[in-house]
Amino acid sequence: MSLRKSFGGVKAVDGVSMDVEEGERLAVVGPNGSGKTTLINLLSGLLKPDSGDIYFKGIRVTNKPLHARVKLGIARSFQLPSLYQGLTVRQNAAIAVSALRGFSLRPVDEEDVRDALERFGLWEKRDLPVGSLSEGEKKILDIALAVVARPKVLLLDEPTSSVAEENKFELMEFVVGRLKGVSLVIVEHDLDIVEAFADRVAVMHSGRITAVVPPGEVRRMAV
Numbered sequence: 001m002s003l004r005k006s007f008g009g010v011k012a013v014d015g016v017s018m019d020v021e022e023g024e025r026l027a028v029v030g031p032n033g034s035g036k037t038t039l040i041n042l043l044s045g046l047l048k049p050d051s052g053d054i055y056f057k058g059i060r061v062t063n064k065p066l067h068a069r070v071k072l073g074i075a076r077s078f079q080l081p082s083l084y085q086g087l088t089v090r091q092n093a094a095i096a097v098s099a100l101r102g103f104s105l106r107p108v109d110e111e112d113v114r115d116a117l118e119r120f121g122l123w124e125k126r127d128l129p130v131g132s133l134s135e136g137e138k139k140i141l142d143i144a145l146a147v148v149a150r151p152k153v154l155l156l157d158e159p160t161s162s163v164a165e166e167n168k169f170e171l172m173e174f175v176v177g178r179l180k181g182v183s184l185v186i187v188e189h190d191l192d193i194v195e196a197f198a199d200r201v202a203v204m205h206s207g208r209i210t211a212v213v214p215p216g217e218v219r220r221m222a223v
């Protein structure tokens, strides 16, 4: 059954049925308020749907909390405000690793932290406060922290928003290059980015997916 989620009278997600193939990069486009973030929230477990089901590799995850889905291999990039601006890059990474373990009191494995930061070129910046990073570096850190979980599918909500226009392409190339084999669901406004990086594009309007098209056709869809 397709996914639905309302907030009061607002049908944020109003009957979405969609599959994501292994290893594919699915872009989700649509106007503000069309339900893209709510869909990501449902898939990641931040929100529970009013109706409908979510399956991951045949396992019904509809009622599993976010951390249980992370264990199975579904991760999302954290929203920027969830980075602790006053703490260092390394401290933020340690918190992310700890969170993945349900905040158990076991000490965080320094190797996991180092791996995540090295993979995304942030190890040299480990002792800097996050507040001193560029917007692009914060976005990359945000994604690096999600990747600590070694996800099979990664949900990226506007990975290039707040990044300067001239840096968006480079950022995506960098990120996508480090996520080979990981299925990606990417909410993205910039159609140049969508065309360059997506395998398929789902177009959302008023809580529904109104079309699924190849990236070359997305400009015709009057997004």
Ligand SMILES: Nc1ncnc2c1ncn2[C@@H]1O[C@H](COP(=O)(O)OP(=O)(O)O)[C@@H](O)[C@H]1O
Pocket (backbone or CB within 6 Å): 007, 010, 011, 012, 030, 031, 032, 033, 034, 035, 036, 037, 038, 039
């Ligand atoms: N937590 C919430 N409480 C009330 N309304 C919400 C909430 N989250 C989203 N909405 C509403 O749901 C609709 C879809 O929002 P959203 O999923 O954020 O869209 P998008 O990411 O495509 O801009 C909008 O009308 C928005 O105002």
Ligand SMILES: [Mg+2]
Pocket (backbone or CB within 6 Å): 036, 037, 038
């Ligand atoms: Mg949104």
